[in-house]
Amino acid sequence: MPQNFRLNFNGAPAARELRAAAARGLFLGAEHVLGVSNDRVPLDEGFLQNTGIASVDEGDLTAMVSYDGPYAVVQHERLDFRHAPGREAKYLENSLNSERQQVQALIAAQIRRALR
Template sequence: MPQNFRLRFNGAPAARELRAAAARGLFLGAEHVLGLATNVVPLDEGYLQSTGTASVDEPSLTAMVSYDGPYAVRQHEELEWRHAPGRTAKYLENSLNAARPEVAGLIAAQLRRALR
């Protein structure tokens, strides 16, 4: 005997929840990159290290990791400058490149959680 089914899908709440989950995953990923960068950021007095922040712009789903010290960009870009052992230029770029798989995993985990 044939059966008929009717299904209503209200996609707007699902889309909002997935977007929020993606933003949470991005923030967790940015925090992870910040942690890695903080371990290798050039260190003299510790000021630059203390200015690191992670944030997310939810409307554009863009994560940011930044250091706000007056010489943060210069420390990042000057490959010829000498640093303490374990500290290096390109502290953000290298940390992000090293953390790509973990960041993708953090975002995916938040999306999976939202789909439950």
């Protein structure tokens, strides 16, 4: 004999929690990229390194890592500048590219945690 079931699912709280988890994961990923980038950023007196910041726009679910020094773009883009060992141009771009899988894992871990 067939049985009938009624299920009322209120998905809005679950969607909010998953979105918040994704934002937490994005922030952790951005912080990770910032840390790796700080190890590569050209270093003279440490000013540029100290201007690095990670942020997340929770509405758009986008993360940003930036440096605010007046010469941050020049140091990032000029491949002909000489840097101390371990320091490099493209310090932010290279850090993001090398850490892509780690960032994905950080985001996924936060989403998995929210699904428990």
